[in-house]
Amino acid sequence: MKYFKPDLLARCRSLDDEVAEAAAEEWEQAITDYRARIKAIRLRLPTGARRLFANFSLHDAKLLAILSGNRIPRFTLLVRLEGTPSQPGDVLELDYLIVAGKHGGIAFRKHHQLPKKDGPGAAWILYDEFDINEERAFFTHSLLLTDGREMEIRFHHLQIRRLKKEVILSPIEITEEEKTWPLVET
Amino acid sequence: MASTEEPAVVAIYEAERISGPDGAVQRGDAPISEADAIARLQGAEDIVVCGEQRRANRNKARELTEAAFGGFEEDEPHQGRMALPHFHPPARDPDETHAFFEAPPKHARKKKK
Numbered sequence: 001m002k003y004f005k006p007d008l009l010a011r012c013r014s015l016d017d018e019v020a021e022a023a024a025e026e027w028e029q030a031i032t033d034y035r036a037r038i039k040a041i042r043l044r045l046p047t048g049a050r051r052l053f054a055n056f057s058l059h060d061a062k063l064l065a066i067l068s069g070n071r072i073p074r075f076t077l078l079v080r081l082e083g084t085p086s087q088p089g090d091v092l093e094l095d096y097l098i099v100a101g102k103h104g105g106i107a108f109r110k111h112h113q114l115p116k117k118d119g120p121g122a123a124w125i126l127y128d129e130f131d132i133n134e135e136r137a138f139f140t141h142s143l144l145l146t147d148g149r150e151m152e153i154r155f156h157h158l159q160i161r162r163l164k165k166e167v168i169l170s171p172i173e174i175t176e177e178e179k180t181w182p183l184v185e186t
Numbered sequence: 187m188a189s190t191e192e193p194a195v196v197a198i199y200e201a202e203r204i205s206g207p208d209g210a211v212q213r214g215d216a217p218i219s220e221a222d223a224i225a226r227l228q229g230a231e232d233i234v235v236c237g238e239q240r241r242a243n244r245n246k247a248r249e250l251t252e253a254a255f256g257g258f259e260e261d262e263p264h265q266g267r268m269a270l271p272h273f274h275p276p277a278r279d280p281d282e283t284h285a286f287f288e289a290p291p292k293h294a295r296k297k298k299k
Binding site for chain 1: 277
């Protein structure tokens, strides 16, 4: 994370008011700097990234699943956006075509300043940043999770899909009955 | 020497999140009591603490979250233009529950009539 840095977030959370307030001012500056960076690179970002930035917020989205290609460099995140009491959040599929080779892939890091507090297996997205690696000509999407982990996804292409009609079932919801679909007329 | 500063005035309101990238928070018309705020949080609904001093707002939002759940997790605002800092229950249980607080110049929106 270049802007929403974990150590800065940890200082923002300080119980010492003076420390927290100084950090909060730095945080506001980080927001301003990130917006300026996005404004500068926006037209060069792939459509999926622009669409995501313009229409959705990943803050507090729950990470439902990660699908990782074995041979093909594809990486897919399934996230449930935060909803409102009257409207549950949409599920988004973020499908990345990953940069192959030793400078590509996905970097996973653990930030120990942010201790794990969530239940087992649960993680939410705290902050995310898009950027361009000018030297190597690819895009990055960094996601900081509530448990202190960070994913830096290096990609060429991002497709986002809003799953409006699909239903995500947990194993406990699978019942002993038939599930059928109507025939599609061609 | 005793301080002559007046204690900061805070007011607590019901809150509703407006979906979308801006992160706007809309507040109710009339302030609610601390007991109502705690009950609202325990019912997985949002509140917002409003006032001119960030420190007082933050401390009250934290105090209410702790009273409701015995702990808290704090988040800074995201990049949305209207996003406010907030507290969650510990381990985010219940999920999607927030005690927002104003951080002037960032304020909650008043409900349109």
